[in-house]
Amino acid sequence: MTLERPSTVAFEDGDADDATVAEAALKRRTTAHARVHLLRAGGLLAALGVLVLCVLLSIAVGAKSIPIGTVWNALWGFDASYDHSVIIDLRLPRTVLGLFVGASLGLAGALMQALTRNPLADPGILGINAGASAAVVTAIFAFGLTSVNAYVWFAFAGAGAAAVLVYFLGSRGRTGATPVRLALAGTAVAAVLQGLVYGVFVVDDFVFDQVRFWQVGSLVGRDLDIFLKIVPFLAAGIAVALLLGPALNAIALGEDLAAALGAHINRTRTATAVAIVLLCGGATAAAGPIAFVGLTVPHVARAVTGPDQRWVLPYSAVLAAILLVGADTLGRVVLPNGELEVGIVTALIGAPVFIALVRRKRMAQL
Amino acid sequence: MTATLPESERQEARPSRPARTVRLGGDRMSFRVRPRMAAVYGSLLLATVAVFTTSLMVGDYRISLPDVLLALGGRGERLDVFFVQGVRLPRAWTAVLVGAGLGAAGAVFQSLSRNPLGSPDIIGFTGGAATGAVLTILVLGGGMLATSFGAVIGGVATAVLVYLLALKKGVQGYRLILVGIGINAMLMAARDYLLTRADLTEAMAAQVWMIGSLNGRDWGQVIAVAVGVAVLLPVVLALGPRLRLMEMGEDTAHALGVPTQATQVIALITASALTGVAIAVAGPVGFIALAAPQLARRLARADGTTLFGAALMGAFLLVIADLAAQRILAPTQLPVGVLTAIIGGGYLIWLLHREWRTGRA
Numbered sequence: 001m002t003l004e005r006p007s008t009v010a011f012e013d014g015d016a017d018d019a020t021v022a023e024a025a026l027k028r029r030t031t032a033h034a035r036v037h038l039l040r041a042g043g044l045l046a047a048l049g050v051l052v053l054c055v056l057l058s059i060a061v062g063a064k065s066i067p068i069g070t071v072w073n074a075l076w077g078f079d080a081s082y083d084h085s086v087i088i089d090l091r092l093p094r095t096v097l098g099l100f101v102g103a104s105l106g107l108a109g110a111l112m113q114a115l116t117r118n119p120l121a122d123p124g125i126l127g128i129n130a131g132a133s134a135a136v137v138t139a140i141f142a143f144g145l146t147s148v149n150a151y152v153w154f155a156f157a158g159a160g161a162a163a164v165l166v167y168f169l170g171s172r173g174r175t176g177a178t179p180v181r182l183a184l185a186g187t188a189v190a191a192v193l194q195g196l197v198y199g200v201f202v203v204d205d206f207v208f209d210q211v212r213f214w215q216v217g218s219l220v221g222r223d224l225d226i227f228l229k230i231v232p233f234l235a236a237g238i239a240v241a242l243l244l245g246p247a248l249n250a251i252a253l254g255e256d257l258a259a260a261l262g263a264h265i266n267r268t269r270t271a272t273a274v275a276i277v278l279l280c281g282g283a284t285a286a287a288g289p290i291a292f293v294g295l296t297v298p299h300v301a302r303a304v305t306g307p308d309q310r311w312v313l314p315y316s317a318v319l320a321a322i323l324l325v326g327a328d329t330l331g332r333v334v335l336p337n338g339e340l341e342v343g344i345v346t347a348l349i350g351a352p353v354f355i356a357l358v359r360r361k362r363m364a365q366l
Numbered sequence: 367m368t369a370t371l372p373e374s375e376r377q378e379a380r381p382s383r384p385a386r387t388v389r390l391g392g393d394r395m396s397f398r399v400r401p402r403m404a405a406v407y408g409s410l411l412l413a414t415v416a417v418f419t420t421s422l423m424v425g426d427y428r429i430s431l432p433d434v435l436l437a438l439g440g441r442g443e444r445l446d447v448f449f450v451q452g453v454r455l456p457r458a459w460t461a462v463l464v465g466a467g468l469g470a471a472g473a474v475f476q477s478l479s480r481n482p483l484g485s486p487d488i489i490g491f492t493g494g495a496a497t498g499a500v501l502t503i504l505v506l507g508g509g510m511l512a513t514s515f516g517a518v519i520g521g522v523a524t525a526v527l528v529y530l531l532a533l534k535k536g537v538q539g540y541r542l543i544l545v546g547i548g549i550n551a552m553l554m555a556a557r558d559y560l561l562t563r564a565d566l567t568e569a570m571a572a573q574v575w576m577i578g579s580l581n582g583r584d585w586g587q588v589i590a591v592a593v594g595v596a597v598l599l600p601v602v603l604a605l606g607p608r609l610r611l612m613e614m615g616e617d618t619a620h621a622l623g624v625p626t627q628a629t630q631v632i633a634l635i636t637a638s639a640l641t642g643v644a645i646a647v648a649g650p651v652g653f654i655a656l657a658a659p660q661l662a663r664r665l666a667r668a669d670g671t672t673l674f675g676a677a678l679m680g681a682f683l684l685v686i687a688d689l690a691a692q693r694i695l696a697p698t699q700l701p702v703g704v705l706t707a708i709i710g711g712g713y714l715i716w717l718l719h720r721e722w723r724t725g726r727a
Contacts, residue, residue, distance in 0.1 A: 119543070119544070169715065169718065169719060169722075170722075172719060172722040172723045181718070181722065184660070184714070184718060185715070185718060187656065187711075187714075188657075188711045188712075188714040188715045188718065189711070189715065190711075191652065191653045191656075191657075191707040191708075191710060191711030191714075192707060192708050192711035192712050192715065194652070194707050195652075195653075195703075195704050195705065195706070195707030195708035195711060196704075196708065198573075198577045198701070198703060198704045198707070199700060199704040199708070201570075201573060201577075202574065202577075202698075202700055202701060202704065203695070203698065205566060205570050208566075208569075208570060208573060209566050209569075212558075212561050212562055212569060212573075213562055215558065216558045216559075216562055291551060291554060292551040292554075292555075295547060295551075296547065296548065296551070299544065340559070341558075341559075341562075343555070343558065344555040344558060344559050345555075346555075347551040347552050347554065347555035348552055348555050350551070351548040351549065351551045351552040352548075352552075354544075354547075354548045355531055355544075355545055355548040355549070358532075358541055358544045358545055358548065359531065359532075359534060359541070359545075
């Protein structure tokens with residue numbers, strides 16, 4: 001569904017001269033539109049190019065320096081040597097995971113901001129991070145689970161449960177899940193869960209010790225089979241998200257107008273909510289609650305593309321993937337020994353860029 | 367920006383009874399009194415006094431009400447006087463003052479950002495204060511006083527930095543929020559880094575500070591926060607009418623003769639200072655600044671931000687939360703921030719649920 005403004009309406013009652021002027025204006029506008037679309041498509045392709053570069057760097061660069069030729073050979077013919085194992089067993093899964101987690105976080109943020117029409121919406125505000133944290137804390141506190149692989153599903157279930165609770169609470173009554181209701185419900189639910197988590201921290205410092213590392217957000221030590229279990233959820237979420245652009249464009253017009261134009265508001269909201277749960281739940285389960293990416297990348301995307309969701313969504317996915325894979329690679333080499341978690345690096349390199357952009361451009365509003 | 371207080375959430379469509387206008391001194395001073403608002407504020411005040419008094423009585427050492435009253439006057443048994451005057455009274459006063467400060471400041475921030483989620487952290491104040499304190503605890507190994515200093519310096523520095531970065535031919539609310547988010551993300555990353563690299567005991571101390579706690583507050587701290595609140599709260603309350611006009615849109619307010627830019631700056635400075643005073647004493651106690659204005663507005667069915675109601679509600683929430691934090695797992699003393707989140711959040715959930723289920727909103 002396209003929603004271009006009907007530019008000729010104003011001229012319908014005019015005389016012939018006006019009609020000609022209107023036609024010329026419409027023609028100019030159409031070519032301008034085509035040019036903008038071409039520009040946006042080009043920009044997206046360029047961003048994809050940068051992403052490919054980041055992926056290659058992420059495979060090639062690490063604590064152990066491996067000659068680029070060996071890297072190349074490992075990708076095409078695995079010979080079970082130590083160097084090849086590092087590439088294939090460690091860096092490749094980590095890179096692909098980063099790719100999926102990044103794209104998921106970017107898309108989830110864009111969807112949330114579109115759904116709640118709140119520029120501050122992020123997994124934190126809709127209670128999803130708090131739900132994941134609470135579930136992980138429960139897993140450690142009550143069941144004594146200590147490895148990331150053991151509490152992955154708790155994180156996923158917690159994120160999903162919190163999102164469902166928030167959506168259920170926000171959609172009670174006649175008007176359904178309006179933007180501010182969702183945000184308020186999310187904040188309230190997040191506060192309660194966070195309070196419980198803090199309470200456990202104070203009573204049991206073993207749990208705190210475990211969770212403080214998970215909470216930073218990292219791609220380290222996630223092995224291949226966990227990754228393979230989570231990727232289908234992320235892929236499904238990404239697919240649903242990318243299809244939602246036109247419907248979200250309609251909702252952006254305001255509920256009454258969207259309904260008058262025949263948009264299915266509740267269906268769109270439900271589909272968006274499902275996609276958000278899949279994306280955020282999966283990403284948080286895989287990498288821990290990574291702040292900042294979902295919140296700010298969509299702002300950058302909108303600054304580039306304007307408010308059209310059909311462009312905002314793919315741009316958000318690609319830009320967020322670049323940020324995450326790039327940050328993860330940088331985090332491996334920036335410290336003389338040890339590495340910096342990806343959640344820390346995304347904030348440290350992403351925030352200055354974001355602030356510069358906020359200062360330079362007038363951000364596209366929701 | 368569409369994240370404004372939405373029409374659908376406003377309550378003026380159903381005022382229970384028409385407001386009466388009260389005039390004093392001829393027509394020079396007049397204000398409108400709503401019966402419901404007066405009743406709600408009166409009950410809140412009574413409830414606060416009741417909880418305050420209860421918090422002087424209960425504890426591992428119980429004191430009966432008559433003995434509390436005696437001890438307040440300095441008479442009664444020495445142990446009673448010690449517990450009431452030396453331990454429980456300063457703590458309860460800290461709770462009331464910090465709560466009132468956070469509630470009023472939260473209302474100002476929500477009004478300025480026209481966003482119910484706009485709490486002091488939108489200008490980076492909370493994040494900066496927390497990072498300053500964590501740095502002081504983990505890197506410099508500072509005690510309570512040094513930590514407070516670290517918090518205030520961190521908070522003010524961050525707020526100034528955010529303001530300057532957002533400054534470009536005036537400060538636009540939207541840009542301020544986004545810059546605040548960016549700076550906050552960096553501060554949070556720094557904090558997380560410090561927490562993962564510190565040893566467990568120190569990380570725990572920093573964590574407790576970040577949750578917000580009133581354990582072991584004494585008269586020195588009460589005086590500090592009392593002076594701050596006594597100076598700043600009246601300024602904030604006086605800004606109320608202008609802020610309410612500005613909620614209708616800056617252009618409208620400007621046309622009505624409100625100096626919008628100046629009001630914005632003064633409101634930001636006083637609300638930040640109020641938050642700073644509160645945070646220095648209690649740590650960044652969560653959720654009071656966010657929940658108190660929302661709860662007060664909904665209970666009083668007010669048609670906009672009510673600064674006085676928010677302050678009252680903040681005070682009430684913090685005393686009752688602190689009482690619960692002391693007793694619920696006694697003798698383990700929970701940091702009050704745990705309870706403000708659970709009580710405030712739970713209450714907000716219940717209120718939203720009730721309001722939305724009946725379809726009134």
